[in-house]
Amino acid sequence: MSLEKAQAIFETEITKHENDLKKVIKVDLTQGQYDALVDMVYNMGIGNFKETDTFTFVNNNQLSRVPKRLRSVRGDEAPRRAYEADIFEGKLDYNKCPKYLGFKNKLCNITTCKKKSK
Numbered sequence: 001m002s003l004e005k006a007q008a009i010f011e012t013e014i015t016k017h018e019n020d021l022k023k024v025i026k027v028d029l030t031q032g033q034y035d036a037l038v039d040m041v042y043n044m045g046i047g048n049f050k051e052t053d054t055f056t057f058v059n060n061n062q063l064s065r066v067p068k069r070l071r072s073v074r075g076d077e078a079p080r081r082a083y084e085a086d087i088f089e090g091k092l093d094y095n096k097c098p099k100y101l102g103f104k105n106k107l108c109n110i111t112t113c114k115k116k117s118k
């Protein structure tokens with residue numbers, strides 16, 4: 001598959017997941033919070049996401065509970081959830097992320113994004 005074809009498929013998929021998320025989230029989010037949730041929905045699907053504590057915390061406007069919950073995940077998903085917690089808290093520097101040729105939401109690659117310096 002060509003890079004152009006892969007990018008087109010990714011953009012179609014990410015747009016679908018953004019739209020799914022917009023239908024179920026009832027609170028205002030920062031860009032980082034939104035990006036983290038889109039990443040979760042992209043990876044687990046909207047049905048599975050709606051079954052999570054994260055979804056409940058977000059829609060109950062308990063946003064401060066989300067990062068701790070994400071970081072409490074163990075097993076194979078732990079690194080991804082920790083990464084999403086960093087995105088949620090705005091701790092990643094998008095200027096150091098790979099550029100996805102104009103994709104509107106610049107989701108970062110877990111191995112190349114660097115945390116913002118303090």
